[in-house]
Amino acid sequence: MDSLNTIKCLESLKNYIKRQDNSKSFVYFSSIPDICKTEKCILGVDEAGRGPVLGPMVYGIAFCPKSNESILKDLGCADSKQLNEQQRDDIFVNTNQKDYSTESIGWATNVISPNEISTSMLRRTKRSLNEVSMDSAISLIKTAIENGVNVAEIFVDTVGPPEKYQAKLKAIFPSCKVTVAKKADSTYPIVSLASICAKVSRDHALKVWEFRENVEVPEDGFGSGYPGDPVTKRFLRNFEPLFGYSRIVRFSWSTASNQLEENNAVTIEFEEEEEGSEKKVKLASKKMTAFFKSEVPVKKFKRHNFFKERFLEDVIDF
Amino acid sequence: MSIKVQITKDQIESKDETKVHFIPASVNSNGIIKIDEYFNNYTIEENGVLINALRGYPLKGVEINVPENMQGLILKENEKLQIEESDRVLKFGGKFDKFTYWNYDKNPSENDAYKKALHYIKIAEALHSEIESLDE
Numbered sequence: 001m002d003s004l005n006t007i008k009c010l011e012s013l014k015n016y017i018k019r020q021d022n023s024k025s026f027v028y029f030s031s032i033p034d035i036c037k038t039e040k041c042i043l044g045v046d047e048a049g050r051g052p053v054l055g056p057m058v059y060g061i062a063f064c065p066k067s068n069e070s071i072l073k074d075l076g077c078a079d080s081k082q083l084n085e086q087q088r089d090d091i092f093v094n095t096n097q098k099d100y101s102t103e104s105i106g107w108a109t110n111v112i113s114p115n116e117i118s119t120s121m122l123r124r125t126k127r128s129l130n131e132v133s134m135d136s137a138i139s140l141i142k143t144a145i146e147n148g149v150n151v152a153e154i155f156v157d158t159v160g161p162p163e164k165y166q167a168k169l170k171a172i173f174p175s176c177k178v179t180v181a182k183k184a185d186s187t188y189p190i191v192s193l194a195s196i197c198a199k200v201s202r203d204h205a206l207k208v209w210e211f212r213e214n215v216e217v218p219e220d221g222f223g224s225g226y227p228g229d230p231v232t233k234r235f236l237r238n239f240e241p242l243f244g245y246s247r248i249v250r251f252s253w254s255t256a257s258n259q260l261e262e263n264n265a266v267t268i269e270f271e272e273e274e275e276g277s278e279k280k281v282k283l284a285s286k287k288m289t290a291f292f293k294s295e296v297p298v299k300k301f302k303r304h305n306f307f308k309e310r311f312l313e314d315v316i317d318f
Numbered sequence: 319m320s321i322k323v324q325i326t327k328d329q330i331e332s333k334d335e336t337k338v339h340f341i342p343a344s345v346n347s348n349g350i351i352k353i354d355e356y357f358n359n360y361t362i363e364e365n366g367v368l369i370n371a372l373r374g375y376p377l378k379g380v381e382i383n384v385p386e387n388m389q390g391l392i393l394k395e396n397e398k399l400q401i402e403e404s405d406r407v408l409k410f411g412g413k414f415d416k417f418t419y420w421n422y423d424k425n426p427s428e429n430d431a432y433k434k435a436l437h438y439i440k441i442a443e444a445l446h447s448e449i450e451s452l453d454e
Contacts, residue, residue, distance in 0.1 A: 023360055115360075118374030124423045213355045241349060243356035244373050251374025260373075266347040270375055270422050306441075310434040 006031070008096050010089060010204065017201070018208045023115040023247050025056075027140070028201075029108040030096070032147055036106055039065035040152035043144065044190030045137045046080075048198035050129070050159070052225025053253040054232065055114055055206045057129075059136040060198030062095075062107040062190055063149055071100055072189035079186035080195040085203065092200040095193065107197045108144065110136045111205060114250045121252035130160065138172060145173075153177040155191045157184035206248075213246040222248070227255040241266045321406045323393065329410040336392060336412030340382075340432065341372065342422040361418075367425055368418065379420040382432075385439055390414040 007013045007028060020026045043063040050057055064072065075098075076083075076091050083091070095101050112132065120127040137156065145151050154176050158165055166180035181187065185195040206225075211217070215238075223231030236259045239245050244265060249256050261267075307313065337358070361370045361379075368379035384390040392411035419426055427433070 021362075115371060115374075119371050119376035122374045123376055212359050213352070240352050240356050241347070242345065242351040243353075246356070247360065247371075251371075266345055266349075268343045268345050268373060270343045307438075310437055311431045312435055312438055 009093055013201065014204050014208045017205050022209060023113055025110065025112045025116045027108065027110045027143070029143065029147070030106050032106045032149060033102065033104050035065055035104050036063060037148040037150055039067060039150060041150050042066050042069065042153045042155065042190050043141060043149070043151045044155045044188055044194040045141065046157040046185050046191050046195035046198055047133060048195065049202040053227055053236070053250050053255045054222055054225030054248050055209070056202060057112045057117060058198040058202040059110040059112070059133065059140060060107065060194040060201065061140045061144060062105060062193035062197055063144060063151065064105045064190065066152065068104045069189070071104060072193055075101060075193070077189040077192040077196065080192045080199065081186065088196050088200050091196050106149065107193065108140050109197055109201045110140055111201060112136060115247045118251040134165065134168070141173065151176050154179065155184055155188045156180045157191050157195065158182060209248055211246050211248070215246045227253070237263060239265055321408060323408045325410045330413065332413070336414050338390065338414045338417035340417055340419045342420055343372065376423045377420040378423065378425050379418050380426040381416055382419045383416045384414070385436060390417065
């Protein structure tokens with residue numbers, strides 16, 4: 001595989017991300033070990049950066065033969081929330097460099113850009129973050145299977161109620177055993193690894209973020225992106241009057257839109273979806289009040305439909 | 319009250335084109351904005367449709383030429399000088415022969431309000447142009 005397009009260490013991870021258009025989403029797949037195509041594999045799914053108002057949300061999957069599951073422990077995959085940044089980075093690097101790992105473990109990420117998160121959630125037919133998330137997870141698993149990974153068991157970490165999600169995944173992947181659980185990343189090492197790949201990718205995506213808007217990032221950075229973080233709050237206080245924020249920000253977060261409103265950004269009103277012409281219920285008999293009106297109705301000038309349909313009207317004042 | 323439009327020959331003949339965007343939103347303000355950094359450099363083309371977003375709202379657009387034999391003009395008015403009952407003066411603010419038309423999450427088509435409104439140009443021409451005598 002072209003070395004430029006292979007992520008082997010944190011440096012190549014950064015370079016890979018830098019080459020992408022940060023307003024768009026992308027998918028990265030590691031090379032798939034041959035053994036994953038023959039042996040029955042377990043596959044873990046987890047996400048990083050769901051809550052923050054800044055930066056991408058990253059979905060990650062990791063897979064390895066069920067028979068080799070113990071190497072996940074050797075790599076140090078444990079409850080990913082218990083690991084610090086350095087430990088996560090180390091596990092990520094080892095996963096991609098140690099022979100015992102690269103011979104049996106594969107992983108992939110879907111980096112969903114903040115721009116895409118905003119535009120999905122603010123479409124005419126709104127797409128919730130849950131839908132975006134599920135679609136991302138499903139498409140990563142599908143691609144793994146299409147590329148020959150012999151997926152036997154799927155483990156998914158979820159924040160919402162697991163039952164519905166589990167039923168949905170079972171219907172899509174009938175030949176796989178599916179387990180959707182809360183805090184799966186602390187229970188299943190393969191989910192922990194998926195979580196680490198996602199988290200490390202998100203952290204580095206933020207590190208190499210290039211602002212096309214020439215935004216001056218303050219010395220203390222933009223914070224964790226979590227709405228409660230005072231550094232993030234301060235970062236959001238600076239904006240362009242019309243466009244608001246740079247595209248590192250998820251405009252669909254109320255934290256972002258509230259800040260714009262509170263600090264008197266220009267108000268913008270989008271045309272709403274036409275909700276069908278309002279039809280009044282016609283009554284069979286005359287209304288009571290009709291008897292008090294003059295019998296001869298004042299003829300109102302009605303514009304011809306040609307003009308109505310074309311939104312043409314007289315303008316006297318502009 | 320009359321409205322005066324002040325345009326010089328130099329202005330109308332200048333080669334400088336102003337980049338104009340027709341957006342599906344109303345903005346209650348006037349001012350200078352950083353459009354190149356925040357908007358123009360994010361426009362991409364997918365399957366012949368321009369894609370961008372404004373405050374997270376997805377936009378789909380297309381380049382449209384102003385109708386033949388017509389000229390796009392931007393007219394500015396000094397609102398501070400406006401005194402009631404006095405004449406209004408509109409000054410030249412720029413010219414354009416094409417602009418970018420944007421819809422909110424909808425592919426641009428012949429059914430768009432702008433395109434439909436233009437039908438009137440032909441109708442008006444038919445209604446108001448002088449006709450040859452019909453006698454013979």
